[in-house]
Amino acid sequence: MEIYPKTSTQPEVQFRWMVRRDLPEVLEIERQSFEFAWTEEDFLRCLEQRNCVGTVARVGEEVVGYMVYQILKNRIHLLNFAVAPQWRRKGIGTQMVERLKKRLVQQGRQRITLEVRETNLPAQLFFRHCGFRAVCVLRDFYENTTEDAYLMQYRHRPSLKEQEAASQQLRRLAS
Numbered sequence: 001m002e003i004y005p006k007t008s009t010q011p012e013v014q015f016r017w018m019v020r021r022d023l024p025e026v027l028e029i030e031r032q033s034f035e036f037a038w039t040e041e042d043f044l045r046c047l048e049q050r051n052c053v054g055t056v057a058r059v060g061e062e063v064v065g066y067m068v069y070q071i072l073k074n075r076i077h078l079l080n081f082a083v084a085p086q087w088r089r090k091g092i093g094t095q096m097v098e099r100l101k102k103r104l105v106q107q108g109r110q111r112i113t114l115e116v117r118e119t120n121l122p123a124q125l126f127f128r129h130c131g132f133r134a135v136c137v138l139r140d141f142y143e144n145t146t147e148d149a150y151l152m153q154y155r156h157r158p159s160l161k162e163q164e165a166a167s168q169q170l171r172r173l174a175s
């Protein structure tokens, strides 16, 4: 397992939709990040779906990370998530998750879920750091190995302001 030591500088990260011309950089990060990497076709097939969203994180013009997620009826499901090896342990993954949490509220959903391989301890620790918890084991989840997966979940707790706005809306509807 490679060790990425923590660094103190926080790069300024910008986000935008993933577009086709991002794919060479995204595929390079994907190959460096996963033993069973998605191919270009996997990305394209996934992003063609109406409820699938791809986002890239950039520092300057460089793509430093990306995520692909599905907006489901009552949750957001993360399908793919990676930060380029040379940009890890700088808080970029955390900023990507913060972005996703904002989307969750905007989309009126309460939960973010994802599957993580049982051997992928860095990702488990990372998502735990971001407020996710393992909720169940998915036995023999993968086609390419005999590994199990953990289903990890983040549950949004509405702030007092959001609770107040929701009850005001209910009062308006009831009057």
Ligand SMILES: CC(C)(COP(=O)(O)OP(=O)(O)OC[C@H]1O[C@@H](n2cnc3c(N)ncnc32)[C@H](O)[C@@H]1OP(=O)(O)O)[C@@H](O)C(=O)NCCC(=O)NCCS
Binding pocket: 004, 006, 033, 034, 081, 082, 083, 084, 087, 088, 089, 090, 091, 092, 093, 094, 095, 114, 115, 116, 117, 120, 121, 122, 123, 125, 126, 127, 129
């Ligand atoms: C998991 C991943 C996205 C984390 O991205 P990152 O930008 O390095 O994460 P951050 O810098 O925001 O880390 C935040 C915290 O998560 C935890 N963390 C992140 N990487 C860790 C690691 N390798 N080992 C232990 N803890 C880790 C730490 O608590 C860290 O805080 P700290 O740096 O102050 O100690 C990145 O390692 C990655 O792309 N891995 C390969 C792809 C992958 O496994 N994706 C997930 C598939 S489910």
